[in-house]
Amino acid sequence: xxxxxxxxxxxxxxxxxxxxxxxxxxxxxxxxxxxxxxxxxxxxxxxxxxxxxxxxxxxxxxxxxxxxxxxxxxxxxxxxxxxxxxxxxxxxxxxxxxxxxxxxxxxxxxxxxxxxxxxxxxxxxxxxxxxxxxxxxxxxxxxxxxxxxxxxxxxx
Amino acid sequence: xxxxxxxxxxxxxxxxxxxxxxxxxxxxxxxxxxxxxxxxxxxxxxxxxxxxxxxxxxxxxxxxxxxxxxxxxxxxxxxxxxxxxxxxxxxxxxxxxxxxxxxxxxxxxxxxxxxxxxxxxxxxxxxxxxxxxxxxxxxxxxxxxxxxxx
Numbered sequence: 001x002x003x004x005x006x007x008x009x010x011x012x013x014x015x016x017x018x019x020x021x022x023x024x025x026x027x028x029x030x031x032x033x034x035x036x037x038x039x040x041x042x043x044x045x046x047x048x049x050x051x052x053x054x055x056x057x058x059x060x061x062x063x064x065x066x067x068x069x070x071x072x073x074x075x076x077x078x079x080x081x082x083x084x085x086x087x088x089x090x091x092x093x094x095x096x097x098x099x100x101x102x103x104x105x106x107x108x109x110x111x112x113x114x115x116x117x118x119x120x121x122x123x124x125x126x127x128x129x130x131x132x133x134x135x136x137x138x139x140x141x142x143x144x145x146x147x148x149x150x151x152x153x154x155x156x
Numbered sequence: 157x158x159x160x161x162x163x164x165x166x167x168x169x170x171x172x173x174x175x176x177x178x179x180x181x182x183x184x185x186x187x188x189x190x191x192x193x194x195x196x197x198x199x200x201x202x203x204x205x206x207x208x209x210x211x212x213x214x215x216x217x218x219x220x221x222x223x224x225x226x227x228x229x230x231x232x233x234x235x236x237x238x239x240x241x242x243x244x245x246x247x248x249x250x251x252x253x254x255x256x257x258x259x260x261x262x263x264x265x266x267x268x269x270x271x272x273x274x275x276x277x278x279x280x281x282x283x284x285x286x287x288x289x290x291x292x293x294x295x296x297x298x299x300x301x302x303x304x305x306x
Contacts, residue, residue: 011218032218039215046212053205057198058236068235073209076228077219094216 007031009096010146011078013109013138014040017126018088020048024129028142051082051090083110098153105145112137162259163306166252167237169297171272173285174247176203180288184301206241206249230262240265248272264304271296 008029015024022044025037035043051069058068066086073080074097082092083106091109093102116134117123123131171180178199190198209229217227231240238258242250242265250265250272275293276282282290 029218033220035216043212043215046208046215050205050208050212053201053208054232054234054239057201057205058234070232070234072233073213074230074232075213075217076230077217078227080216094218 008146009099009149010102010105010142011094011096013142014044014047014090014092015113015129016044016048016090016092019126020045021126023127026135026138028139028146047082047092048090051084081106083107085110089113099146099149101145101149101152105141108141108145109138112141160259161306164254164258164261164264164304166254166301166305168253169268169301170199170202170249170251171288172203172206172249172251174249175285176200176207177285177287178203179286182294182297184298202251203249206251230260233257242266242269244269264300267300268297271300 008031011027011029011032012035013024013026013028014022017023022041025040025044027034047070052067053069055067055069067084069082069084070080071082077097078094079097079099079102080092080094081102082090083103084090091106091113093106095102112134113129116131116137117129118125120131123129165184167183167185169180169182169184170178172178181195181199209232210226213227213229214221219227221227228243229241231238233239233256235256237253238256240252240254240258240261242262244250248269250268252261252265252268254261271293272288275296276288276290277284279290279292282288
């Protein structure tokens with residue numbers, strides 16, 4: 001099966017730390033619009049703010065112990081899904097609007113993060129992630145999820 | 157376009173003008189009593205969120221947009237609510253909050269926009285861009301919200 005024949009429905013992964021800074025970004029789709037690295041940094045922080053705003057609008061009591069912010073954004077061209085861990089790290093993916101399998105993939109990526117990043121003795125928490133072992137593992141999971149997702153969609 | 161009969165419980169309906177002023181804020185959920193200051197804060201926060209969300213979405217979209225083209229937002233969702241969004245060509249913004257995992261409300265928002273055109277815009281006593289305080293519009297919106305609540 002030629003990997004270039006079916007376009008990649010998962011576009012990009014962003015990981016934002018507790019303070020709202022981008023610590024990881026990866027583009028999976030060659031055909032999607034290129035976003036400059038500066039723009040990525042900025043957008044990650046904007047999302048962090050949006051996440052908190054959405055959370056405060058939902059909580060009338062004003063109790064901000066565990067913010068419950070944006071988990072999904074649907075637009076005409078893409079969808080975004082976000083996982084916030086209990087420690088405040090946010091993982092979010094942009095993908096095709098029909099990609100309804102992202103929640104499981106986000107959880108898998110979180111596990112890969114704990115195994116390959118957090119358990120790395122040289123990694124300092126909250127810092128940018130530059131580990132090829134992590135990147136390769138994420139890549140294989142993303143490819144697998146997109147292939148399985150595409151097959152399921154075709155069978156509908 | 158087929159509009160399925162899945163229940164859609166609207167908790168709050170907002171209508172914003174392009175300049176950010178809130179023309180209409182209507183709560184259907186009922187219980188929460190808010191004082192005037194809280195309501196004003198909610199209006200500003202909601203518009204601010206929608207405005208920033210638009211900017212964010214336009215920057216992160218994988219689609220190559222033309223000069224003036226914007227990426228239309230359908231909705232966003234948190235664990236506590238879902239916010240459906242529709243913007244008209246004139247810059248009027250309709251937003252409706254519902255419980256999470258509610259089906260698409262683009263058609264419903266379009267119907268509410270029609271109600272706005274028929275009962276607000278075409279009302280000779282209404283001045284465009286001002287706060288909407290019309291019994292006829294309120295009644296129609298109430299009826300429609302009840303109808304789609306299932």
